Amino acid sequence: MRLTPRDSSFFDLLTASAEHLVTGSKLLAELLGADRKTRKEIAKQLSDTEHDADEATHAIMRRLNQTFVTPFDRDDIYELASALDDCMDFMEEAADLIVLYRIEELPARVADQVQVLERAAELTCEAMPRLRTMKDLSDYWVEVNRLENQADKVHRKLLAQLFDEITDPIELMKLKEVVEILEHAADAFEKVANTVETIVLKES
Amino acid sequence: MRLTPRDSSFFDLLTASAEHLVTGSKLLAELLGADRKTRKEIAKQLSDTEHDADEATHAIMRRLNQTFVTPFDRDDIYELASALDDCMDFMEEAADLIVLYRIEELPARVADQVQVLERAAELTCEAMPRLRTMKDLSDYWVEVNRLENQADKVHRKLLAQLFDEITDPIELMKLKEVVEILEHAADAFEKVANTVETIVLKES
Amino acid sequence: MRLTPRDSSFFDLLTASAEHLVTGSKLLAELLGADRKTRKEIAKQLSDTEHDADEATHAIMRRLNQTFVTPFDRDDIYELASALDDCMDFMEEAADLIVLYRIEELPARVADQVQVLERAAELTCEAMPRLRTMKDLSDYWVEVNRLENQADKVHRKLLAQLFDEITDPIELMKLKEVVEILEHAADAFEKVANTVETIVLKES
Numbered sequence: 001m002r003l004t005p006r007d008s009s010f011f012d013l014l015t016a017s018a019e020h021l022v023t024g025s026k027l028l029a030e031l032l033g034a035d036r037k038t039r040k041e042i043a044k045q046l047s048d049t050e051h052d053a054d055e056a057t058h059a060i061m062r063r064l065n066q067t068f069v070t071p072f073d074r075d076d077i078y079e080l081a082s083a084l085d086d087c088m089d090f091m092e093e094a095a096d097l098i099v100l101y102r103i104e105e106l107p108a109r110v111a112d113q114v115q116v117l118e119r120a121a122e123l124t125c126e127a128m129p130r131l132r133t134m135k136d137l138s139d140y141w142v143e144v145n146r147l148e149n150q151a152d153k154v155h156r157k158l159l160a161q162l163f164d165e166i167t168d169p170i171e172l173m174k175l176k177e178v179v180e181i182l183e184h185a186a187d188a189f190e191k192v193a194n195t196v197e198t199i200v201l202k203e204s
Numbered sequence: 205m206r207l208t209p210r211d212s213s214f215f216d217l218l219t220a221s222a223e224h225l226v227t228g229s230k231l232l233a234e235l236l237g238a239d240r241k242t243r244k245e246i247a248k249q250l251s252d253t254e255h256d257a258d259e260a261t262h263a264i265m266r267r268l269n270q271t272f273v274t275p276f277d278r279d280d281i282y283e284l285a286s287a288l289d290d291c292m293d294f295m296e297e298a299a300d301l302i303v304l305y306r307i308e309e310l311p312a313r314v315a316d317q318v319q320v321l322e323r324a325a326e327l328t329c330e331a332m333p334r335l336r337t338m339k340d341l342s343d344y345w346v347e348v349n350r351l352e353n354q355a356d357k358v359h360r361k362l363l364a365q366l367f368d369e370i371t372d373p374i375e376l377m378k379l380k381e382v383v384e385i386l387e388h389a390a391d392a393f394e395k396v397a398n399t400v401e402t403i404v405l406k407e408s
Numbered sequence: 409m410r411l412t413p414r415d416s417s418f419f420d421l422l423t424a425s426a427e428h429l430v431t432g433s434k435l436l437a438e439l440l441g442a443d444r445k446t447r448k449e450i451a452k453q454l455s456d457t458e459h460d461a462d463e464a465t466h467a468i469m470r471r472l473n474q475t476f477v478t479p480f481d482r483d484d485i486y487e488l489a490s491a492l493d494d495c496m497d498f499m500e501e502a503a504d505l506i507v508l509y510r511i512e513e514l515p516a517r518v519a520d521q522v523q524v525l526e527r528a529a530e531l532t533c534e535a536m537p538r539l540r541t542m543k544d545l546s547d548y549w550v551e552v553n554r555l556e557n558q559a560d561k562v563h564r565k566l567l568a569q570l571f572d573e574i575t576d577p578i579e580l581m582k583l584k585e586v587v588e589i590l591e592h593a594a595d596a597f598e599k600v601a602n603t604v605e606t607i608v609l610k611e612s
Contacts, residue, residue, distance in 0.1 A: 065609035168371035169577035201269030373577035405473030
């Protein structure tokens with residue numbers, strides 16, 4: 001059982017978790033532009049990053065379960081850590097499937113999807129330390145919600161495009177799955193932002 | 205921070221949210237019977253309804269986060285508002301995909317799925333104001349659970365039928381996705397009913 | 409309203425719920441090796457088991473909502489009961505779809521997936537009564553987490569194999585769906601284990 005001073009490290013742990021998301025999203029963007037052999041290496045790095053993120057999540061959970069006084073609502077910290085973890089899981093899964101399915105060419109809009117994830121990861125990483133003071137966070141959640149709406153529009157256009165252009169049903173299944181997982185990643189970033197909003201509004 | 209009297213508006217806000225579901229489910233039923241051009245217009249109306257429902261959800265969340273005393277458990281109100289929002293999101297997504305995928309013909313059982321959603325929306329909308337007194341709600345949740353079981357059976361029969369009758373795999377993918385999203389909508393209505401049951405049983 | 413002594417039956421109710429999972433996972437394993445006619449009968453038995461499990465879940469929920477003092481955090485019991493229920497739902501759905509889609513041959517790795525579920529069900533069933541003393545539970549959650557990692561690896565290899573070997577897109581869609589639902593079942597068992605871990609760490 002520890003009291004408040006040591007608990008400030010929740011902010012450090014959440015920031016560390018979000019830093020893995022920045023690394024992960026950059027690797028994912030890199031993977032899209034790479035040749036097949038390099039893609040495999042990058043997917044391996046992303047898988048390692050996912051393991052690191054997993055460790056960070058478990059560190060938050062352990063601290064959460066062993067700490068009597070938390071800087072804000074216990075369940076909200078749990079939800080925040082889980083949502084950060086989900087962002088990484090979806091990005092790693094997308095990368096792994098691109099390699100596993102030996103997808104050659106991805107539509108240009110997939111790069112747009114990943115760009116949104118990169119931006120959302122950066123914003124999330126900058127926001128985490130600001131939870132300490134609970135100040136200047138509304139720009140963050142407004143912007144991530146805007147990004148998610150944009151991602152949703154890109155996603156539906158991509159779906160229509162896939163069904164218009166891809167005539168091989170098996171190729172279509174592969175691409176559709178990757179595109180959907182990237183959309184789940186964007187949703188997960190929005191979930192993080194919504195949880196931060198809830199935390200801040202409760203405390204205000 | 206507001207105390208109980210003003211908080212009674214939670215019931216109004218939840219009812220407003222459920223009214224959008226009635227509008228949405230009726231539009232969805234209308235869309236099924238329409239020609240392609242009219243479908244596009246109806247899908248646009250459903251998308252507007254979804255935006256209104258989104259606003260209603262945000263109003264509940266804001267009120268929730270700024271209110272000290274809530275008429276029942278804070279987390280249950282949050283879950284109720286989220287579940288209502290999910291019902292609308294799935295209905296809007298189904299309508300949008302029917303248009304986006306330029307689906308010509310839908311099996312008759314899809315209309316059965318949507319009829320269940322219409323009935324569930326009406327029941328939900330009638331139930332919300334009764335949360336004020338917590339009375340006469342068990343018929344509602346029993347009936348929505350029954351409807352969801354019925355929807356589940358229709359859904360599985362539809363899946364079997366699609367795989368039996370549709371030989372074009374790409375057409376099959378499109379129809380299967382629409383049918384699954386409508387099943388998610390039925391699940392979301394059941395989630396609303398289960399949350400209402402939890403709220404009532406806690407208070408009894 | 410009942411106080412602690414009668415509440416000890418939460419452990420019995422949770423154990424009863426987990427026993428249905430052992431029955432269900434054994435039926436699922438049996439179904440894989442059976443001919444088509446016998447598969448239909450076994451799927452019917454699994455559907456009956458799912459109904460029994462549903463009853464068990466509702467009994468936990470009713471008890472939860474009517475009990476003032478619970479042996480551990482109310483929301484954690486709710487989450488535990490829901491997660492146990494999800495394990496069963498996914499196993500029943502997989503069995504039903506194998507029959508409904510008239511799948512003839514399943515890849516050998518599907519039996520590996522189901523073997524993981526059988527082991528996870530046994531471990532879960534042995535763990536539930538130990539919640540009474542909160543002792544000797546860490547081996548359980550560590551092992552289920554290990555099993556889920558193993559299931560995840562089997563799942564991704566299976567996906568790659570399906571896309572490599574199955575050239576009929578409609579057959580591929582059927583098999584992919586079954587394989588994914590079995591993966592969801594493994595995730596649900598992990599969710600049960602994570603909830604048990606949370607409960608134990610909170611109390612320690």
